[in-house]
Amino acid sequence: ERAAEEAAGRDYMRNLNELMSKARNKKAIADWDYASNITKYNEDRMLAVALEIAEDEKEYWKETMSYLWREYEDRDLKRMFEKYSQLGTSALPEDLNERLISAVSNMQSTYAKATICDYKDKTKCDLHVEPEVTEIFAKSSDPEELKYTWLEWHRVAGTASKGNFTEYVNMDNEAAKLNGYDSVAEWWLSEYESDDSEDQFASLWAQVKPLYQQIHAYVRRHLRLKYGEKVVSAKGPIPAHLLGNIWAQTWNNVEKFTRPYPDKPDVDVTAALQAQNYTALKFFKTAEDFFTSLNLSPMPELFWERSIIEKPNDGRDMVCHASAWDFFDAEDFRIKQCTTITSAFFTTTHHEMGHIQYYLQYKDQPVVYRAGANPGFHEAVGDVIALSVATPKHLRVMGLLEDGPDDIESNINQLYKMGLEKIVFLPFAYLLDLFRYGVFRGTTTTEDYNCHYWQLREALQGVEPPAPRTEDDFDPAAKYHISADVEYMRYYISYIIQFQFHRSLCQLAGEYDEGDKTKLLSNCDIYKSAAAGEALGKMLQMGSSRPWPDAMEVLTGQRNMDASGVLEYFAPLHDWLKAENERTGEFVGWEPSTVPYC
Ligand SMILES: C=C(C[SeH])C(=O)N1CCC[C@H]1C(=O)O
Numbered sequence: 001e002r003a004a005e006e007a008a009g010r011d012y013m014r015n016l017n018e019l020m021s022k023a024r025n026k027k028a029i030a031d032w033d034y035a036s037n038i039t040k041y042n043e044d045r046m047l048a049v050a051l052e053i054a055e056d057e058k059e060y061w062k063e064t065m066s067y068l069w070r071e072y073e074d075r076d077l078k079r080m081f082e083k084y085s086q087l088g089t090s091a092l093p094e095d096l097n098e099r100l101i102s103a104v105s106n107m108q109s110t111y112a113k114a115t116i117c118d119y120k121d122k123t124k125c126d127l128h129v130e131p132e133v134t135e136i137f138a139k140s141s142d143p144e145e146l147k148y149t150w151l152e153w154h155r156v157a158g159t160a161s162k163g164n165f166t167e168y169v170n171m172d173n174e175a176a177k178l179n180g181y182d183s184v185a186e187w188w189l190s191e192y193e194s195d196d197s198e199d200q201f202a203s204l205w206a207q208v209k210p211l212y213q214q215i216h217a218y219v220r221r222h223l224r225l226k227y228g229e230k231v232v233s234a235k236g237p238i239p240a241h242l243l244g245n246i247w248a249q250t251w252n253n254v255e256k257f258t259r260p261y262p263d264k265p266d267v268d269v270t271a272a273l274q275a276q277n278y279t280a281l282k283f284f285k286t287a288e289d290f291f292t293s294l295n296l297s298p299m300p301e302l303f304w305e306r307s308i309i310e311k312p313n314d315g316r317d318m319v320c321h322a323s324a325w326d327f328f329d330a331e332d333f334r335i336k337q338c339t340t341i342t343s344a345f346f347t348t349t350h351h352e353m354g355h356i357q358y359y360l361q362y363k364d365q366p367v368v369y370r371a372g373a374n375p376g377f378h379e380a381v382g383d384v385i386a387l388s389v390a391t392p393k394h395l396r397v398m399g400l401l402e403d404g405p406d407d408i409e410s411n412i413n414q415l416y417k418m419g420l421e422k423i424v425f426l427p428f429a430y431l432l433d434l435f436r437y438g439v440f441r442g443t444t445t446t447e448d449y450n451c452h453y454w455q456l457r458e459a460l461q462g463v464e465p466p467a468p469r470t471e472d473d474f475d476p477a478a479k480y481h482i483s484a485d486v487e488y489m490r491y492y493i494s495y496i497i498q499f500q501f502h503r504s505l506c507q508l509a510g511e512y513d514e515g516d517k518t519k520l521l522s523n524c525d526i527y528k529s530a531a532a533g534e535a536l537g538k539m540l541q542m543g544s545s546r547p548w549p550d551a552m553e554v555l556t557g558q559r560n561m562d563a564s565g566v567l568e569y570f571a572p573l574h575d576w577l578k579a580e581n582e583r584t585g586e587f588v589g590w591e592p593s594t595v596p597y598c
């Protein structure tokens with residue numbers, strides 16, 4: 001009897017995966033058309049398609065729940081039913097779903113259309129966050145210009161979305177409850193398939209916090225030397241507008257005037273890329289070449305035809321924030337990004353192509369399994385490749401860096417550059433969703449959004465706003481992912497596990513060996529390693545068909561996330577920073593901010 005039931009369930013599931021492939025394809029097309037050309041027509045069509053598909057999914061769900069899948073013996077079949085039993089936002093009554101979709105698309109279009117006037121030329125008022133504001137933060141060292149730009153961007157892109165954000169939180173929490181969760185926080189956490197994910201995340205932070213505090217202290221000292229102690233105090237948090245990035249999430253742009261050994265030859269990768277006439281297309285072809293050097297998949301013809309790799313100059317409004325898209329038909333995969341020729345975008349291109357590679361590797365899975373083993377895995381694929389590309393060894397292979405000394409000082413400089421991207425980012429990524437967990441759970445109310453956000457920014461990141469803030473401001477929405485309802489803990493996890501993946505791949509490539517001090521993890525390049533490529537491909541092909549510890553085990557032999565990879569990679573830098581901060585007597589950590597923001 002049960003066998004017959006399961007056989008019927010198996011047939012049903014095959015059919016449902018086909019139906020869902022078509023539905024998700026239709027939705028992806030409508031979402032893509034809106035994101036790549038924000039017009040009323042495209043917004044209305046995106047909404048109509050989403051509501052139509054939500055109604056279809058409600059029907060499928062009733063049928064799905066009529067099967068006795070909880071008693072099935074076939075674990076795989078049971079897992080598929082379990083995933084489909086999560087209806088998501090389609091569980092909402094149509095009117096509430098419409099309010100949810102509208103609130104998010106209003107925030108998205110506010111963010112995409114937001115412009116500010118130039119500090120030096122107040123008649124030039126068409127500056128977007130990409131590329132103009134990003135470029136100002138990369139190049140300016142005028143504290144007044146940076147403060148003005150920071151305040152204006154947070155006004156036009158943050159404050160403007162406070163109302164829609166509250167509507168989105170209320171609607172999304174309704175959907176969470178209809179899916180059996182207390183709030184969206186628990187729903188997002190369920191993606192990590194452990195009952196103690198929050199504790200795991202906190203334990204990871206405890207492991208890396210000492211390293212972060214050392215690099216924070218070192219950078220604050222050099223910013224104080226540059227801007228003076230009226231602008232940068234000796235023991236307080238660092239003002240957020242001086243760190244080379246509008247969100248202070250990575251600090252690469254302060255590297256050139258804060259590096260440990262300034263007289264060692266340095267490579268300005270951006271200048272080298274521009275000098276060698278790199279184009280957006282060449283960024284993509286170079287990234288593709290790395291993946292094929294590992295015997296992984298090339299980009300399909302359709303990818304080159306349908307991707308948008310540069311900001312169109314037809315004046316349209318679009319979502320410039322880089323993204324990679326699966327159209328769930330096993331053929332159509334695209335990237336949309338407004339590439340500029342900088343080392344940051346060279347890295348981003350590898351990051352986005354990592355998503356596409358994951359889509360390609362799991363494209364033959366049932367559509368319900370076409371996702372990362374957990375959201376952090378999807379963000380880690382491209383970054384793992386970029387860790388090899390960023391090594392002096394690989395940059396020389398590419399002709400972007402002349403030969404130079406491979407001495408200790410150069411290695412510390414290299415680790416410092418990587419630390420400004422990878423260590424610095426950890427508290428930022430962690431706090432962004434600690435903030436939203438609090439909002440979804442109601443421990444942060446509409447009256448204290450901004451206060452709680454800045455309390456977390458000070459407590460974990462040791463940064464403070466460039467000027468007083470009030471609850472009339474809503475600084476969180478000035479970050480794309482908050483305005484676009486994109487979960488962010490995935491990046492925090494990615495920046496931890498990518499070093500576990502990197503270590504295993506380097507061992508497989510013969511580029512690293514724990515006992516061999518001459519093979520530094522930070523100088524490993526897996527380029528052209530078939531062994532590494534095969535192991536990576538095996539993990540990626542699994543998609544979300546198994547719990548993520550099974551996928552991690554396939555590549556690393558480990559079944560848990562831990563900071564051992566990142567701590568091993570940066571160990572020489574950690575030692576150097578501790579000695580340097582002691583030598584200079586720099587206070588490690590920070591005293592409370594004196595800027596009013598609550
Ligand atoms: C490049 C993407 C698209 Se998935 C991105 O949003 N990233 C990649 C690094 C962290 C995060 C960010 O920009 O905030």
Ligand SMILES: [Zn+2]
Pocket residue numbers: 351352355378379
């Ligand atoms: Zn990504």
